[in-house]
Amino acid sequence: MDIEAIMGQVLSGLSVGMVLFLIASGLSVIFGTLKILNLAHGTIYMIGGFLCYWITSTFAHIPAIFWLALILGPIATALLGGLIEIFLLRRIYAEEMLYQYILTFGLILILGELCKLIWGVGYHTVSVPWPVDGKMSIFGMIYPVYNIFLICCGVAVFIGLMAVMRFTGLGRIIRAVTFNREMANALGINVPMVYTGVFMLGCWLAGLAGTLMPPMSVVALGTDMAVIIDCFIIVVIGGMGSLSGAFIGAIILGLVNAFGISLLPKLTIAFGFLLMIIILIIRHWGLLGKPE
Amino acid sequence: MMEHEIMREIIQEFFKKTLTLRLFWLSTAVILLFILPLFISTAYISLISEMLIMALAGCALNLMMGYTGMVSFGPAGLYAVGAYTTALLLKKTGIPFAATMVAGPIMAGLVGAVVGWFCVRRTAVYFALLTLAFAQIIWTIFFEWYDFTGGDDGTVGFRKPELLLSINSSYYFILLIVIICLILLWIIVNSPFGKTLQAIRENPVRTEFIGVNVKRYQLYAFIISSLFLGAAGSLFAVFSGSVFPDYAHWIKSTDMIVICLLGGMYNFLGPVIGSAVYIFLSKLISGYTMYWMLFLGIIVVFLVLFMRNGIAGFISHKIAPLIQENKETEK
Numbered sequence A: 001m002d003i004e005a006i007m008g009q010v011l012s013g014l015s016v017g018m019v020l021f022l023i024a025s026g027l028s029v030i031f032g033t034l035k036i037l038n039l040a041h042g043t044i045y046m047i048g049g050f051l052c053y054w055i056t057s058t059f060a061h062i063p064a065i066f067w068l069a070l071i072l073g074p075i076a077t078a079l080l081g082g083l084i085e086i087f088l089l090r091r092i093y094a095e096e097m098l099y100q101y102i103l104t105f106g107l108i109l110i111l112g113e114l115c116k117l118i119w120g121v122g123y124h125t126v127s128v129p130w131p132v133d134g135k136m137s138i139f140g141m142i143y144p145v146y147n148i149f150l151i152c153c154g155v156a157v158f159i160g161l162m163a164v165m166r167f168t169g170l171g172r173i174i175r176a177v178t179f180n181r182e183m184a185n186a187l188g189i190n191v192p193m194v195y196t197g198v199f200m201l202g203c204w205l206a207g208l209a210g211t212l213m214p215p216m217s218v219v220a221l222g223t224d225m226a227v228i229i230d231c232f233i234i235v236v237i238g239g240m241g242s243l244s245g246a247f248i249g250a251i252i253l254g255l256v257n258a259f260g261i262s263l264l265p266k267l268t269i270a271f272g273f274l275l276m277i278i279i280l281i282i283r284h285w286g287l288l289g290k291p292e
Numbered sequence B: 001m002m003e004h005e006i007m008r009e010i011i012q013e014f015f016k017k018t019l020t021l022r023l024f025w026l027s028t029a030v031i032l033l034f035i036l037p038l039f040i041s042t043a044y045i046s047l048i049s050e051m052l053i054m055a056l057a058g059c060a061l062n063l064m065m066g067y068t069g070m071v072s073f074g075p076a077g078l079y080a081v082g083a084y085t086t087a088l089l090l091k092k093t094g095i096p097f098a099a100t101m102v103a104g105p106i107m108a109g110l111v112g113a114v115v116g117w118f119c120v121r122r123t124a125v126y127f128a129l130l131t132l133a134f135a136q137i138i139w140t141i142f143f144e145w146y147d148f149t150g151g152d153d154g155t156v157g158f159r160k161p162e163l164l165l166s167i168n169s170s171y172y173f174i175l176l177i178v179i180i181c182l183i184l185l186w187i188i189v190n191s192p193f194g195k196t197l198q199a200i201r202e203n204p205v206r207t208e209f210i211g212v213n214v215k216r217y218q219l220y221a222f223i224i225s226s227l228f229l230g231a232a233g234s235l236f237a238v239f240s241g242s243v244f245p246d247y248a249h250w251i252k253s254t255d256m257i258v259i260c261l262l263g264g265m266y267n268f269l270g271p272v273i274g275s276a277v278y279i280f281l282s283k284l285i286s287g288y289t290m291y292w293m294l295f296l297g298i299i300v301v302f303l304v305l306f307m308r309n310g311i312a313g314f315i316s317h318k319i320a321p322l323i324q325e326n327k328e329t330e331k
Helices: A003-034 A041-058 A065-087 A097-119 A145-167 A169-179 A181-186 A191-212 A223-238 A243-263 A265-282 B002-020 B022-038 B042-067 B075-092 B097-119 B124-144 B167-190 B192-202 B204-209 B214-240 B250-263 B270-288 B292-306 B310-330
Strands: A135-138 A141-144
Touching: A003 A041, A003 A141, A003 A145, A003 A169, A003 A191, A003 A223, A003 A243, A041 A065, A041 A097, A041 A191, A041 A223, A065 A191, A097 A223, A097 B124, A097 B250, A097 B292, A135 A145, A141 A145, A145 A169, A145 A191, A145 A243, A169 A181, A169 A191, A181 A191, A223 A243, A223 A265, A223 B124, A243 A265, A265 B124, B022 B042, B022 B167, B042 B075, B042 B167, B042 B192, B042 B214, B042 B250, B042 B270, B075 B097, B075 B124, B075 B214, B075 B250, B097 B124, B097 B214, B124 B250, B167 B192, B167 B214, B192 B204, B192 B214, B204 B214, B250 B270, B250 B292, B250 B310, B270 B292, B270 B310
Parallel strands: none
Antiparallel strands: A135 A141
């Protein structure tokens, strides 16, 4: 492999990795605060994709509709997340993990079938929006601008989230609730509202990834199942509940996938799971998580 | 009016007696299962065969999940190991049929021993994720090793003994094996070993303090569960005549967990009820609508919110006391 091919692989790995980071960061934040492993998180991402397709195709005459969809799509998934948290998840926080797993699995089925009911079983595509639809050359390689744009989005969201968590009052409240729920409650923090808020934030992130992905890939049923397993791998590698861990994990998985496809295509899928197993065996709190 | 009262008393008396006479119910059910092919069509017989196999898989998973308290997200991996072992042996070698049926569970047990050895070192969510990752690795192997397993096309067209070619005879074969396996499982969970597993579920720390090597017992439970999952897989391979990588997929694992939950995890026969209801409902609803997963999802959410002990738990906690209570208030 020459240097240009390697750079190409790095860039494509990173752009997929950054979209995965957006989804996994939501999953990780939700797990960190609510202590819930939300299987339906991938489905929220898929709904974001369908919303992007639906908005851009229905209102195609409006200029720059994609950018409007990018604002509205994630808001819609966040609202959906709020409803799910208030009406369903809130009732099972005290229960064993198994029930949470199965409840969110039930949500996968329900939401997936609703998507099928509304948007059908076909594949949908969304064209790459102006002004990121061109190609540019990096290190002598011609490369789609949209992939670079995705990488920038991922990094920007990462920095934004870290800043919110670290420097704002809201971030302090979330960290306090994550650290000790009872104590935060005793200090007058409205814990149920924080839970709803964090779940909505997670769903917003998944919806954002869902709206960003269609121009690069397709909108179709079943994408949720593939994505959620990738997110599990990322979250485990980085450390469950850790934001920067999800960032590192997503980069690792993105690069492993990109290079694996060109070097050892047959073993690529297994690599992610192998990484997950190794981390769980030797350092189960993940690369950047905190040991319990 | 009086007659009505007397009738009710007789019926209650009957229910009270028979509910305690579990053996009576069980033997009735078994006899019914044996004479069933005389009355109903082969389409239903193959449906019931499927129920029996999933019931075995559910009970095997329940040994680990319900009795030992180890929540696994990857039972389908071991189920698929059993299925593929039997199918590949039947296809590629000439060894006797019975040997392939034994090899399936043993191979699953061996894989389970290796996987379990790593998994029992972790608890709760990390244990569950580790089982999930291992099952996905198994899925990847079956999926990608095209030359050996047929990859996505599955392993199909393997020989079957002539005795099992008809649906009814393969039904009897499955029924017999499932009953033997369930009896073995019943003996295991009611032995001192089984009681130790339940103690581990209730309180692993205390069990450790009274001198039980908890990790080792959990590993044993993992291996035994794998053996029976493998047996269910082998049976399904012979029953359906084809095996596919999706047998190992996490969706299949989730199916098994739902079966346990639906029937009732804290009841030995819970998964049997769960399997029967689950497969019956899936065929019934999918006959009417292409959106049957929607209904399954609603059922699953309902179960988790309102019926956590499943059907068996619902009967023994809600209905059985109701009958007895009526009796007492009348006195």
